[in-house]
Amino acid sequence: MTAPEMSALDDLTSLLAEVDYYESRPGLDAGELERYLRAAAALGDLIMAEAVRRQKELRFADAEVLLGQFLQLNETKRKRCERARRHQDDDSAHLAGLRDAAAADVLLAEGLQHVCRADERRLAGDFDTALRCLATATKCFEQLAASSLPLRRIGAWRLSLTRATTDLMTGLGHMRAGDFRGAHQSFDNAYVAFGELLDRIGEEPPDLPAHAQYDEVRDRLVDGRRYLEAVQSFVEMLREAQSGRYGDAVLAGQEAVDRYQRLVREAVTQQAPRTARLLYEMDLARVNGWLSWATAELAVDEARWQDCRDQVRLARTQWKQAAHIAARTVYHEIVAQRPEPGDTEMLLQNTLRRCDRELQFRKEIEALNAKLDRAATIVIQNQGGRAVAPSDFTFNAPVSATSIGNENRIENATANQQVAGGTDLRELAAQLRELRDLLAGAARTPQEQSAVAAVEAAQDAATRGDEPTMRRYLADAGKWALQIAEQIGVAAATAAIKSALGA
Secondary structure (H helix, E strand, O other): OOOOOOOOOOOHHHHHHHHHHHHHOOOOOHHHHHHHHHHHHHHHHHHHHHHHHHHHOOOHHHHHHHHHHHHHHHHHHHHHHHHHHHHOHHHHHHHHHHHHHHHHHHHHHHHHHHHHHHHHHHHOOOHHHHHHHHHHHHHHHHHHHOOOOOOHHHHHHHHHHHHHHHHHHHHHHHHHOOOHHHHHHHHHHHHHHHHHHHHHHHHOOOOHHHHHHHHHHHHHHHHHHHHHHHHHHHHHHHHHHHOOOHHHHHHHHHHHHHHHHHHHHHHHHOOOOHHHHHHHHHHHHHHHHHHHHHHHHHHHHOOOHHHHHHHHHHHHHHHHHHHHHHHHHHHOOOOOOOOOHHHHHHHHHHHHHHHHHHHHHHHHHHHHHHHHHHOOOOOOEEEOOEEEOOOOOOOOOOOEOOOOOOOOOOOOOEOOOOOHHHOOHHHHHHHHHHHHHHHHHHOOOHHHHHHHHHHHHHHHHHHHOOHHHHHHHHHHHHHHHHHHHHHHOOHHHHHHHHHHHOO
16 A cells, blocks of 8 residues: 655644555664654644534533544544664653653543543532543543653643542532532532632643643633632522522622623624534523522512512513523534523412412501501500500590599509400410411521411410410410511410510
């Protein structure tokens, strides 16, 4: 077979033919070996560049195949150099350097294959498998960084990048499981690691042969940190919402939306592949949905009932948009993690139910307050021997007192009007039942739910005529129950709770 002509360094087809020719020969003379090494190096650069491009396009299967070809090319190159070194004493040092460079490329390619698999599994939401792939990639980069091979500095950078990515992936796993505190901690660790590595590679310019890898590592760092900043804001919103602090959740959500919008704009400006832009657009629609939901919950807290319903409709539309974009990714052969419409719809229905419940509760309180205002009753509170009453009142029972009227004091006198201490327990039980029903509709926190249970237990004790047990449970009901009792005007229940609390 006639040797092919020397290929142009950017002619993939000719380089493949030339490399295949020399690899098929059992032995190469010095001139043939030089031509083979030249063609193999140029072919390897083209294959690696194409693998990086396919990975940016999220075509992970293609990228992995190309990385496998790059690995095999350099494994053959390493063996050829070692064989030639044994027979060429005068050039053994040069051949040993080429052999080591090929060995370094083999380790690099093995690590990058596992990183590629981790990225693919991350998009599918399979974080456990993604973390296992990153662990294997870490071992490859550790071996390269600890060696004396030419790409050891690149290996060290790749090692740091993979560890930072592991923190990011761990945080995403926590986030999906609803552990927003754990996610926040992992994202903080990743952010510090990304920043440290960016500073480091800026101070350590690479060797000339490593410039392509240097640029790729730097690009992944910059893109990774921008994405991490957006995710950090998103998880902060979810963490605040989980704690019921919807005002703070809305502020964090607005920041998250701004950061995701910036990611989309930068992807367009940098002419990123359409597949990558689709994923950013999907994330933006999903985060917008969560922000609208948090805004709806805040509207309930602030009694803006129509705003709540409007935000729920908006959240539903935005989550549907995210699901639509996720479906489109299938046509681009991307297995992306899709939003779960059933879960989000259940969340929205819960918000609407809370809105309706709070609205009904407010109406009932207003009606009871109006009823109380119309009633010509008096509540007398015993304050250290002094009876205090409103300026205008009517006694509906016989009263004996030394003085009645504005700014008067009743000392050493007797009021025969029935007050809390002498109220019939059956009447008190009825008021406690009314209070319990209202509290049950308003309870949101575990402490408030405990107060509902305590009032219910006190009601049962009052029904049985067990006043000591009733007082014990009313003390457990606490200040929230007292506040509501005062608002709805259940005088006997209010006085009984105050007495139990020692207020």
